[in-house]
Amino acid sequence: MSQTVIEKIWDEHQIADLGDGTCLIYIDRVFLHERTGSVALKSLEAAGRSVRNPEQAFCTMDHIVDTFPGRTDDTRMPGGTAFIQTTREAALAAGINLFDLGDQRQGIAHIISPEQGIALPGTTLVCPDSHTGTLGGLGALAWGIGSTEAEHALATKTLVVKKPKTMRVNFTGQLPQGVSAKDMILRLIGEHTAAGGVGYAIEFAGEAVCKLSIEARLTLCNMTVEFGAWSGLVTPDHKTFEYIKGRPYAPDEPLWEQAVEYWQRLSSDPDAVFDKEITIDCAAIVPQITWGTSPMHETGIDRLVPDPIDETDEHKRSAMERALEYMAIESGTPLAGIPIDAAFIGSCTNSRLSDLRAAAEILKGRKVAEGVKAICVPGSGLVKQAAEAEGIDKVFMDAGFEWREPGCSMCFFAGGESFGHEERVISSTNRNFENRQGPRTRTHLASPATVAASAIKGCLADVRKLD
Amino acid sequence: MEKFIELEAIAAPLMRINIDTDVIIPSREMKRVSKEGLSDGMFANWRYTEPGGREENPEFVLNQEPYRQAKILLAGDNFGCGSSREHAVWALAEWGIRCIIAPGFGNIFHGNCVRNGILPVILPEDTVSDLARQVEEDPAKNTIKVDLITCTVAAPDQTTNSFEIAPADREMLLEGLDAIAVTRRYDDEILAFQGRDRLKRPWIYL
Numbered sequence: 001m002s003q004t005v006i007e008k009i010w011d012e013h014q015i016a017d018l019g020d021g022t023c024l025i026y027i028d029r030v031f032l033h034e035r036t037g038s039v040a041l042k043s044l045e046a047a048g049r050s051v052r053n054p055e056q057a058f059c060t061m062d063h064i065v066d067t068f069p070g071r072t073d074d075t076r077m078p079g080g081t082a083f084i085q086t087t088r089e090a091a092l093a094a095g096i097n098l099f100d101l102g103d104q105r106q107g108i109a110h111i112i113s114p115e116q117g118i119a120l121p122g123t124t125l126v127c128p129d130s131h132t133g134t135l136g137g138l139g140a141l142a143w144g145i146g147s148t149e150a151e152h153a154l155a156t157k158t159l160v161v162k163k164p165k166t167m168r169v170n171f172t173g174q175l176p177q178g179v180s181a182k183d184m185i186l187r188l189i190g191e192h193t194a195a196g197g198v199g200y201a202i203e204f205a206g207e208a209v210c211k212l213s214i215e216a217r218l219t220l221c222n223m224t225v226e227f228g229a230w231s232g233l234v235t236p237d238h239k240t241f242e243y244i245k246g247r248p249y250a251p252d253e254p255l256w257e258q259a260v261e262y263w264q265r266l267s268s269d270p271d272a273v274f275d276k277e278i279t280i281d282c283a284a285i286v287p288q289i290t291w292g293t294s295p296m297h298e299t300g301i302d303r304l305v306p307d308p309i310d311e312t313d314e315h316k317r318s319a320m321e322r323a324l325e326y327m328a329i330e331s332g333t334p335l336a337g338i339p340i341d342a343a344f345i346g347s348c349t350n351s352r353l354s355d356l357r358a359a360a361e362i363l364k365g366r367k368v369a370e371g372v373k374a375i376c377v378p379g380s381g382l383v384k385q386a387a388e389a390e391g392i393d394k395v396f397m398d399a400g401f402e403w404r405e406p407g408c409s410m411c412f413f414a415g416g417e418s419f420g421h422e423e424r425v426i427s428s429t430n431r432n433f434e435n436r437q438g439p440r441t442r443t444h445l446a447s448p449a450t451v452a453a454s455a456i457k458g459c460l461a462d463v464r465k466l467d
Numbered sequence: 468m469e470k471f472i473e474l475e476a477i478a479a480p481l482m483r484i485n486i487d488t489d490v491i492i493p494s495r496e497m498k499r500v501s502k503e504g505l506s507d508g509m510f511a512n513w514r515y516t517e518p519g520g521r522e523e524n525p526e527f528v529l530n531q532e533p534y535r536q537a538k539i540l541l542a543g544d545n546f547g548c549g550s551s552r553e554h555a556v557w558a559l560a561e562w563g564i565r566c567i568i569a570p571g572f573g574n575i576f577h578g579n580c581v582r583n584g585i586l587p588v589i590l591p592e593d594t595v596s597d598l599a600r601q602v603e604e605d606p607a608k609n610t611i612k613v614d615l616i617t618c619t620v621a622a623p624d625q626t627t628n629s630f631e632i633a634p635a636d637r638e639m640l641l642e643g644l645d646a647i648a649v650t651r652r653y654d655d656e657i658l659a660f661q662g663r664d665r666l667k668r669p670w671i672y673l
């Protein structure tokens with residue numbers, strides 16, 4: 001019978017059918033971080049349970065650690081040091097692989113997991129973090145779970161999962177100049193809402209997706225959770241295999257050939273049937289930006305702030321009204337030109353080397369507008385190192401950006417450093433929820449190129465129109 | 468885990484769509500490496516007048532009588548979307564919420580509810596809106612009855628609606644089971660799977 005790539009990976013991991021579409025699924029890799037992993041490890045320990053196959057479990061410090069140069073276990077987040085130290089002790093006691101502070105490999109979980117060859121095509125990977133779906137960019141079936149489920153995965157190497165429906169999102173046509181994977185995923189969410197993917201695992205397909213680099217595919221898959229989807233992936237291809245080869249935890253000779261042969265079988269059969277299919281024409285995508293407090297509140301940078309009057313659904317309309325009030329912008333205003341207070345490049349969405357390169361290309365020889373606080377946080381120690389080897393750090397700093405140590409940093413606010421009350425931030429991150437980057441902070445999501453262009457202009461700006 | 472069999476309780480309407488887990492518990496309220504002590508920070512940005520403050524905002528429904536006693540929440544679509552933080556569920560449970568009725572839930576949040584004794588009930592949007600309307604119209608008649616044996620919700624006006632729930636989730640809630648202990652029943656199958664898989668995908672076994 002014809003199968004989708006999602007069903008193939010699922011079947012390869014199914015241990016038992018528990019009835020009504022719920023299955024016991026084998027989990028290849030568990031990834032933890034100090035914010036939610038700490039509780040999971042601690043309560044596992046308290047229950048007297050141990051980690052099965054600790055060599056296949058990983059842990060990093062990303063959410064709470066400070067990102068200022070010269071950092072230690074001390075962090076600006078209240079109580080944060082305890083999270084870091086508890087996680088370290090518990091991870092060492094459990095014998096799992098730890099990417100600790102001071103380790104060049106430390107960074108954001110979803111950045112270092114591909115970088116280290118931990119996430120591989122056709123693997124199941126879970127992490128108590130909602131952006132775990134990022135790893136679908138490599139053809140892994142990866143999804144975010146809660147802490148209690150993480151305990152379950154650590155103790156049993158399995159999870160009880162309800163089989164998702166399948167959806168294929170076809171991105172057809174050519175991506176125009178100045179438009180990136182971030183704009184693609186924002187457009188999808190804008191057009192089909194933040195709940196459009198609920199209950200689905202998604203295969204991103206089509207000409208435009210095939211042409212994306214692996215790093216761009218990771219960006220695309222990063223925001224499947226913002227679409228409401230359970231997981232999302234791209235079928236692995238020769239680019240994927242090239243990317244993986246030689247990474248520390250990836251298969252080496254003599255297993256390499258066997259692995260590639262296995263991975264090549266992971267694609268949807270030509271006549272496979274998806275529960276739903278959506279097509280998006282890439283030629284029509286322009287640089288996208290969010291204007292409200294949900295990722296679905298987005299539109300083209302060359303458009304006007306929308307009017308809730310045009311929304312027929314009552315709940316959506318009141319959410320729009322509330323968002324406009326929170327964001328302090330008025331319907332009918334052109335988005336390009338709205339003044340900003342800060343610019344942020346970082347997060348598991350857009351802090352890989354290619355993102356920093358895209359931003360640096362725009363920043364080169366230019367200066368951040370006066371009064372704009374601009375921060376760049378590379379996703380991992382290795383990204384930072386590679387960027388510095390190319391002189392990208394200098395480009396950022398010469399332009400007026402701060403150049404930080406790797407971590408989640410100001411992608412979210414945890415009580416420490418913040419962008420400030422009612423300040424407007426253009427950000428390469430994935431969530432523009434109320435208070436996400438600080439109390440009453442107003443976040444506009446966009447691609448790294450748009451963030452860089454806006455930082456220079458001092459307002460939301462169209463990267464295609466930069467002189 | 469506390470069992471969930473049936474519940475007749477006050478329901479509070481919170482009918483916004485896309486209420487995310489950052490709203491349910493802001494990051495800065497997750498101060499300790501613990502599942503406890505979180506209810507104080509529940510809905511902090513809506514519940515209190517100042518970020519980080521503790522002065523109650525009288526406009527917020529859960530600060531009003533009789534909703535302070537609510538054990539059921541009625542919410543808009545996609546409730547609990549966003550961050551995976553289980554702290555959102557721990558905070559709700561500690562505050563006293565045992566059941567949430569909404570047209571849809573964030574995936575991870577839904578799973579977290581079941582694992583912590585909170586019943587997530589999915590009903591059509593019109594039905595949830597109607598329940599909210601009944602509760603708001605006459606605060607004296609604001610109790611809803613949820614029965615997990617029959618999988619029904621009885622509105623204040625006595626109309627009943629059936630809901631669906633995955634059998635595994637239902638069993639776990641009804642019995643108050645610990646999921647790890649349940650899975651341990653499959654230990655032999657897991658070991659056998661690893662044995663076969665190791666031959667097929669040796670590179671997975673580091």
Ligand code: SF4
Nearest residue numbers: 131347348408411412
């Ligand atoms: S970078 Fe942001 S979205 Fe990504 S894992 Fe960290 S906090 Fe979450």
